[in-house]
Amino acid sequence: MNIRSISLIAGGLLSLGVCVSIQAAPITFNTALPVGKDEFILRQQFMLMQSGDDNTGANRDRTEYSSMTAAVYGINSRLSLFGVLPYRDISLSMNDTGQKVNRGSEGIGDAQLFGRYIFQQNNTKGATLRLAAFTGIKIPTGKNDHNDSLGKLPAPVQSGSGSLDGFGGIVITQQTLSYQFDSQISYRLNTEADNFRVGNVFKLDASLQKRAWPDRLGNGVPMYLYGVLESNLVYQGKNKTNGVSDDNSGGTRLFISPGLQIVTRRWIAEGGVQIPVLQSLNGTALEGKYMLRAGIRVNF
Amino acid sequence: MKKIIIISLFSLWTNFAFAAGTQYDMRVDGLACPFCAYGIEKGFTKTEGVKSVDIDLKNGLVIVKTEEGKTFTEDQLKEIINDTGFTMKSMTEKPI
Numbered sequence: 001m002n003i004r005s006i007s008l009i010a011g012g013l014l015s016l017g018v019c020v021s022i023q024a025a026p027i028t029f030n031t032a033l034p035v036g037k038d039e040f041i042l043r044q045q046f047m048l049m050q051s052g053d054d055n056t057g058a059n060r061d062r063t064e065y066s067s068m069t070a071a072v073y074g075i076n077s078r079l080s081l082f083g084v085l086p087y088r089d090i091s092l093s094m095n096d097t098g099q100k101v102n103r104g105s106e107g108i109g110d111a112q113l114f115g116r117y118i119f120q121q122n123n124t125k126g127a128t129l130r131l132a133a134f135t136g137i138k139i140p141t142g143k144n145d146h147n148d149s150l151g152k153l154p155a156p157v158q159s160g161s162g163s164l165d166g167f168g169g170i171v172i173t174q175q176t177l178s179y180q181f182d183s184q185i186s187y188r189l190n191t192e193a194d195n196f197r198v199g200n201v202f203k204l205d206a207s208l209q210k211r212a213w214p215d216r217l218g219n220g221v222p223m224y225l226y227g228v229l230e231s232n233l234v235y236q237g238k239n240k241t242n243g244v245s246d247d248n249s250g251g252t253r254l255f256i257s258p259g260l261q262i263v264t265r266r267w268i269a270e271g272g273v274q275i276p277v278l279q280s281l282n283g284t285a286l287e288g289k290y291m292l293r294a295g296i297r298v299n300f
Numbered sequence: 301m302k303k304i305i306i307i308s309l310f311s312l313w314t315n316f317a318f319a320a321g322t323q324y325d326m327r328v329d330g331l332a333c334p335f336c337a338y339g340i341e342k343g344f345t346k347t348e349g350v351k352s353v354d355i356d357l358k359n360g361l362v363i364v365k366t367e368e369g370k371t372f373t374e375d376q377l378k379e380i381i382n383d384t385g386f387t388m389k390s391m392t393e394k395p396i
Contacts, residue, residue: 036339036384038346077385123330123387125360175332177357217358221334265338299338 029205030082031116031134031171032182033297035074043070045295052276052289058094060286062156065089066109068295078119082136084112088159105146107159111139114167127176134186135168144193155196155239162193169203177217180209180226192240199237199250206231209261223264228272230257238282248283259293268297320396321351321366326377328362330386331355339384347380360389365396 035041044067051062067087074080086109093102114136122129142160146153155161169186188201213225232255239249259272274291281287331337337355340362344353349370354363362381366372374391381388 034333034336034339034385036343039339039342039384077383118385121330121385125327125329125389126358127332128330128386175336177332180333219356219358221337221355221357224334263334265334265341268335297335299335299342 029171029182029184029207030070030072030084031132031169031184032173032207033072033080034130034173035072035080037074037076039074040300041072041297042300043072043295043297044068045070045293048292050289050291052279052287054094054286056284058096060092060094062090062092062286064091078117078121080116082112082114082116082134085141086110088142090157090159092157101150103148103150103153103157105143105153105157105159107143107146109142109159110161111141112167113137113139116171128173129175130173132171132173133168134171136166138163138165138167138188140164140193155198161190161198163191163197165190178211180207182207195242197240199239201237202235204233221265223262226261226263228257228259228261228270230259230272230274231255232257232274248285251279251281251285253281253288254278255291257293266299270295270297321349321368322371322393323396324364324366324372324377324391324393326362326364326381326391327389328360328381328386329389331357331360331362333357336385340381340386343380343384 030043033041033043047064047066047068049064049066051060054060066089068084069086070082070084072080072082087107088109089104089106091102091104093100095101114134116132116134118130118132120129120131138161140160140162142158144155144158144160144162146158165188167186167188169184171182171184174181183206184203186203186205190198190200207228207230209226209228211224212227214222234253234255236250238245238247240246254277255274256277257272257274259270261268261270271294274293276288276290279287328340331340334357337357340355341353344350344364349367351365351367355361356363364372377391378388
């Protein structure tokens with residue numbers, strides 16, 4: 001493979017625009033998890049993210065399998081600490097001068113540590129309303145220097161970012177015996193690593209869970225089946241390399257996610273599909289096609 | 301003879317009275333889903349002397365039964381419930 005080909009490939013990949021940080025909220029957000037004093041919740045999710053059609057003719061195809069482990073501990077009834085650690089397997093294929101090129105990486109991603117404080121809670125019979133603030137950091141625990149025969153992989157194919165980023169937001173939860181509604185607004189400020197900076201991310205998420213079964217509650221603590229519908233609005237600023245904005249990165253996406261949850265006293269099993277209904281991305285940034293999610297939460 | 305019968309009956313009564321625990325019926329606000337209910341159950345079962353915890357989501361009831369000699373004050377019950385993120389509205393107690 002000659003130098004010209006490598007440059008074209010590198011350019012194409014840098015203009016990929018599929019930012020590793022665009023991951024809209026899962027079926028009900030981690031920040032909305034209910035946890036009391038000395039209570040511990042473990043959440044394990046598995047995800048498949050598939051890119052969509054490539055309008056550049058390079059036939060870029062990006063697939064990511066990831067596993068996300070989240071642990072929550074209740075310091076007291078209002079303050080909880082969260083830790084999230086992903087494991088990622090990313091692959092990218094594209095055409096260059098008639099040749100198909102495959103690149104990929106696998107490994108631990110960037111961890112998140114954050115705290116949530118419930119500053120307003122109103123409990124009534126069979127219902128609760130919670131308003132909380134959260135803030136934390138994304139730590140560069142993932143590698144951002146994976147290499148292959150063509151050299152260092154571009155940022156969208158690395159399992160880590162190399163940057164220490166901060167984020168925060170507000171989350172509200174309204175829960176009754178029939179339904180739960182969560183909504184959150186959040187902002188992530190990304191920093192630079194190795195002359196590359198991912199665009200800052202603004203997110204607005206909403207999730208409605210409606211009890212589909214049992215139709216009428218009996219005595220005790222019955223198992224629930226919830227139907228779930230989420231919407232996730234994500235705006236990401238342009239990436240920067242050496243201080244220069246990449247006009248083929250960032251943009252706005254709106255996702256709709258239908259799903260199901262089985263809810264018991266000790267565990268919840270959940271799954272859904274996240275579908276982009278609006279993608280207004282800059283330049284040749286690669287659009288997403290769908291994301292599949294499945295997971296389980298356990299109460300300890 | 302009469303004295304022996306009275307003393308025997310009295311002993312029998314005190315044995316029953318002090319062998320039994322106490323049942324606390326609490327109305328709790330905020331209970332809305334099964335996953336949340338476990339927090340209350342755990343809050344009580346980790347407390348020494350608690351024999352059983354039953355929760356009725358529909359009616360917002362938490363029923364705690366204790367072992368012999370174990371009692372709770374209203375404030376203690378309130379604190380346990382509050383620590384799990386819920387609110388105790390009322391409480392009644394009776395010997396089991």
